[in-house]
Amino acid sequence: MIDILFDIIGMSGTFLVVGAFFLLQLEKLTPKSLAYNLINLTGAILLLISLCYNFNLASFVIELFWIAASIIGLVKYYSKPKQAVTS
Numbered sequence: 001m002i003d004i005l006f007d008i009i010g011m012s013g014t015f016l017v018v019g020a021f022f023l024l025q026l027e028k029l030t031p032k033s034l035a036y037n038l039i040n041l042t043g044a045i046l047l048l049i050s051l052c053y054n055f056n057l058a059s060f061v062i063e064l065f066w067i068a069a070s071i072i073g074l075v076k077y078y079s080k081p082k083q084a085v086t087s
Contacts, residue, residue: 002053010050016043017066034077041070 020039023029029036044066051060 006050006053009046010054013043013046013048013050016040016046019043032073032077034074037070037073037077041067041074044070 016039020029020036020043023039024031024036029039044063048060048063048067051063
């Protein structure tokens with residue numbers, strides 16, 4: 001039963017990361033957008049959780065890098081000056 005739970009968590013993460021990439025390629029998201037970085041971060045965290053149960057060093061390391069890249073994107077998103085709304 002616990003195997004199925006971690007498989008569901010891992011597959012959810014996979015769908016989020018791959019889905020974000022597809023949306024990027026379809027130009028529905030931009031690489032600097034909040035949504036793109038949050039989807040990638042969430043997906044990578046879910047994959048990392050599943051890897052804690054079914055450990056694979058190479059996959060674990062790439063998810064750490066994916067999380068770091070997503071956090072860098074979020075920091076850059078929140079650090080950029082906000083543009084004033086004009087009417």
